[in-house]
Amino acid sequence: MSKYEALTGDQAVATAMRQINPDVVAAYPITPQTETVEFFAEYVADGLVTTDFICVESEHSAMSACVGASAAGARVMTATSAQGLALMWEVVYIAASYRCPIVMSLVNRALSGPINIHCDHSDVMGMRDSGWIILFSENGQEAYDNVIQAVRIAEHPDVLLPVVVCQDGFITSHAMERVEVYDDDAVKAFVGTYKPLYPLLDVDNPKTYGPLDFYDYYYEHKRQQVEAMEHALPVILEVAKEFNRKFGRNYGLFEPYRLDDAEVAVVVTNSTAGTAKVVVDDLRAQGLKVGLLKPRVFRPFPAKELADALRHLKAVAVMDRSIAFGSMNNAGPLFLELLAALSLHDVRIPMADYVFGLGGRDIKPSEIETVYRDMLRAAETGKVERLVTYLSVRE
Amino acid sequence: MALKGWKELPIGGVILEAGNAAEYRTGGWRAFRPVFGEAACIHCFQCWLFCPDSSILVDAENEKMMGFDLEHCKGCGICASVCPVNAKVRRQVGDKIPRDDPRLCIRMVEEGKAE
CATH class of the missing domain: 3.40.50.920 (Rossmann fold)
Known part of the structure; x- marks a missing residue:
């Protein structure tokens, strides 16, 4: 049975992360996303999840650790805002290019400068051509629902692209609202088990991630990313349809x-x-x-x-x-x-x-x-x- | 060899065939070529240990350094830098000797020039 809880948008995302119980979370706190990381760290400390939570020293390291863990074969999540995303930049593109189905919660905040911690969408618009799937959320409920669906979208064999789920900094991230939280088992059943395509930890089948890719092959790998994006729309609809049926929502494009x-x-x-x-x-x-x-x-x-x-x-x-x-x-x-x-x-x-x-x-x-x-x-x-x-x- | 199209390649630039870097001949990148001074060599394998391109040829059975795989060696000179015989020669005769001094165990010769 689902239940209604009073949650901030950040806490709603942390709740989704707790239910998804990803293998690895690598994140660095940054306003206004900080609460998500704090709540999640608490779930780790309390043993509510079995996630390896990597407290990195910067967002560049956070996304790098996410890429490494994803290549290893783990289900991976992270969260950030504005400057944190900016510091992740080069690895954001690498995550998409290596086809790592990482899910990121992005709490939208204005990019510096002058420095500002409040909401606008300059951060996410900077990553619009990076190869990530981008979802927007009106409120905490939608952020929660989108994060759960994002796992399925990202990991779909026809897609295998990272997904970023946006919500507005402070306006929804820090506003407490009524959020319908679904049964833990129902969420776990919905996201299912991740079966990575090319896990590095499959040591019987050694493989290489991130080799040099020149004029002879780079272009073909970009073409594959286009194909994945083209597959993403029907997959997003298919996942939404199942989600709507199971949890009584009405998501579409x-x-x-x-x-x-x-x-x-x-x-x-x-x-x-x-x-x-x-x-x-x-x-x-x-x-x-x-x-x-x-x-x-x-x-x-x-x-x-x-x-x-x-x-x-x-x-x-x-x-x-x-x-x-x-x-x-x-x-x-x-x-x-x-x-x-x-x-x-x-x-x-x-x-x-x-x-x-x-x-x-x-x-x-x-x-x-x-x-x-x-x-x-x-x-x-x-x-x-x-x-x-x-x-x-x-x- | 015909290059594969995007539909045939593994996604993400992943290479599924272990060790196929051997097929990629990087010897043409060299500006300096390592030359093996066999007489000076003490077969310590330091060059083999440090070579980033697995380009030190060794006779494992007899524990002998044999020379260089010049089809893959990029001429970075790490082998010459870590060579303890080179260090000893420089200590004895002076740091300023050229990198192609014949007394060195591994000397770096400008590519295209005679040894």
Whole structure:
């Protein structure tokens, strides 16, 4: 039987890790992920898990230890935020390239500098082309559910890629909420036993990880990574389907909210989607046909599925919690990719980008409402007034 | 030899065949070539122990250093650095002697030049 507990987002992730009981966790504490590592260290000390917990001296070492353990054949997890992820950087790419199905909890925090410990998505957007699967979570419940599913996605024989599960720093990582925690045995049964493809510890079949890979083979190994990404979308859906059936949830590639009969919509990830739902309800009460699309899977990017879900609208706003500096119109990464996706799939509707919440700047329902009002105007006139708006920045 | 396509290769750049580095001939990378001064050698096997490319040829049965596998030796010179006979020669005749001095047990000769 599942039960409801009052947990922070970080604690919800630590709870999932306890139930998964990975072979190895190598992690270094960094705000706002620290709680996850602290709680998990407690579970190790109390004997609630049999995990080898490696207290490393830096995140570069954390990800390196994860890659080594994964190559050895272990089920491996880690957690980090912002600067910690930045310090992992070169090994983040190596984890994907060596096809290590590591699961990482990333509590989104603004990258320095100036130094900031609060939420934005600049950290994860830096790893968008690294070869990791990227999942977003609106709240602690979703972070918990996504971490459990991530194990199955990462380890699927057709995928074998690392997965990062994001949630918003402090906003959900440190907010206590009601989380449905499933029965330990049910989670264990769901994740199953990991059967590594090429474990180094299989000493009867010696093998080499990380050899020199020049112009004669490197390109072929990159092509294999593309194939794995292409397999990932159906696998994510297949795992979600089983998860939904078993635990009574409703996961897919994204969550539409009052979108079916909407005329305009906002696309936004993580906790702000929760705030936007309140705004949608308020505007709906005023008779305005507004909706929301909350992406769950950002890598691989479900371009066609998103285009089809937005096709019927008259205007779409994307809300980006980071800036792709120097990109077209200095927009956000989610907007740029969605714009391309809709164009590719012949969805010609007015679109605008709203950058918001950098460095943890609060985003209020009234501000999200202005985005909807802009889009309702764009739906009437057929064009947006500004392509990129930096919402609530002081002039 | 036709190179394999991406569908045929093990994923992740993993090599499943143990010891196939032998097929990769790295001797062409050399700038300096080690030359064995057999007369000076005390067959201590220090070079064999330290060589990062398993390029020291030995007669294990008779415990003799035999020379170098020049198809794989990259010419790093670690063998010459760790050689205790080389150290003794330098101690006796001076640190400034060239690395191809004929009194050394393992001397490093510029690739392409005569020994």
